[in-house]
Amino acid sequence: MPCPALPDGFDFTDPDLLQHRVPLPEFAELRRAEPVRWVPQPSNLAGFQDEGYWAVTRHADVKYVSTHPELFSSYLNTAIIRFNEHIERDAIDAQRLILLNMDPPEHTRVRQIVQRVFTPRAIRALEDRLRARAHAIVSSARARSGSFDFVTEVACELPLQAIAELIGIPQEDRAKIFDWSNKMISYDDPEYAITEEIGQESATELIAYAMNMAADRKQCPAKDIVTTLVSAEDEGNLNSDEFGFFVLMLAVAGNETTRNAITHGMHAFLTHPDQWELYKAERPATTAEEIVRWAAPVNSFQRTATQDTELGGKQIKKGDRVGLFYASANHDPEVFDNPDAFDITRDPNPHLGFGGGGPHFCLGKSLAVLEIDLIFNAIADAMPHLKPTGDPRRLRSAWINGVKELQVSAG
DSSP: OOOOOOOTTOOTTOHHHHHHOOOHHHHHHHHHHOSEEEEEOOTTTTSSSSSEEEEEOSHHHHHHHHTOTTTEESTTTOSOSOOOTTOOHHHHHHGGGSGGGOOTTHHHHHHHHHGGGGOHHHHHHHHHHHHHHHHHHHHHHHTSOSEEEHIIIIITHHHHHHHHHHHTOOGGGHHHHHHHHHHHHOTTOGGGTOOHHHHHHHHHHHHHHHHHHHHHHHHSOOSSHHHHHHSSGGGTOOOHHHHHHHHHHIIIIIIIHHHHHHHHHHHHHHHOHHHHHHHHHHOOTTHHHHHHHHHOSBOEEEEEESSOEEETTEEEOTTOEEEEEHHHHTTOTTTSSSTTSOOTTOOSOOOOTTOSSGGGSOTTHHHHHHHHHHHHHHHHHHOTTOEEOSOOEEOOOSSBOOEEEOEEEOO
C-alpha cells in the first residue's frame, strides 16, 4: 500500500488548520493509503506526556474502537484529544467525573440513570413547546432589518431553550449557560481571549449552579426531571456532584454540538440551493440525519488503548492514544454513495455524527434530531428566501467543528 502524500508534520488536531477547514482531502488520502496512521506530536503539545496519537479515519475502524471499551478507554486520558499545552494533569483527571470520560461499569450505572431524561415519552412531551419556541426564534430573527448573525440569533437559541425546558433551568438563565459553555470550549481561539483558567472557572460556576438546583429539589421536590434524577439518592439516583457534571456535559454536548449542526446545515442549504428548494417543497424526514453527517459537529474524540492490540493492520501499544475522526468516517466511500454530496434524501445513512455506537453513542440523539427538524421547518416557513451575506467564521478548536458567526439576511 503506498504511503499517503501528506506534508511532514501534518496534524489533524491542529486548531490553526481546523479554524480554516475540515481536512477532507487529507482524510481521503489516509483512508486510501494508511487508514490507521501514527501522527507524531511534540511531548505535552496536547497536554499529554506522550509523542502523538493514532489517527483512525475509516468508518469501520472508528466503529470498532467505539464499540470495544474494554480495549479502548475513555477514562484513562479522557475523550478530548487535545487540550492546551499548559494544562495541568490534575485538570485533565478531574474531567473523568463527566459521563463522556467514563468507562463501564461506572459509565453504565450513570448512563442508566440519566437516560430517564431522554425517554421517547420525555422528548414527545417537549415537542409542542419546542415547536412554538422554534417559530418564535425564527420570527424574531426575521423581524431584524438587514443582515444578522444566524449563530447567535437562531442556531444557539433552540438548543439552549430545549435544555432549559428539559431540566427546568429558568429561561432567563439560558444566557449564563451559553456564556459558560462557550468559555469552556473556546480556549483555543485567541479572539475570545479565554485562558484555561477562565474555562475552568466557567465549568466550576456551571457545576455549582447545577448542584444548587439539585440541593433545592432535594429540599423541595417538584414534578420535574431534576427531582427524578436526584431524589432518593440511596435508591440509585445521582448525587449532587454527579448531577452537576451531568449538566456540564449537557451544556456542551447538548448545546454546542446541536447549534453547530444547525449552523452547518444552514450553510449547506445556502450553498446547495437545489437542496433548499427540495426541503421547502417536501420536508424529507431524512434531512436531520444528513445535516449531522455533513456537519460532523465533533471533529474528533479519542480513546486510550488498555492493552496491546491491532487496528487496521497497525500494532497499537498499551497506553497509546487513538483519535476517532468522525468527518472522515462520514465521507467513507465504502459506506456512502457519493459521500461528498449534500443529499437530504440520503437513506440509509449510517453516519457516525452521533458517535460510532457502543456505550458513548449520543444520549440525546432523538432530542437533537427533533431540534434540527423543528428549526429548519420554522425557517422554511418564515424565512424561505434566506441569503448569505458573508462567509462563515470558524471557531479555532482542536475538537469542535464550530462556526462562531454566519451573517445572513431574510431576503
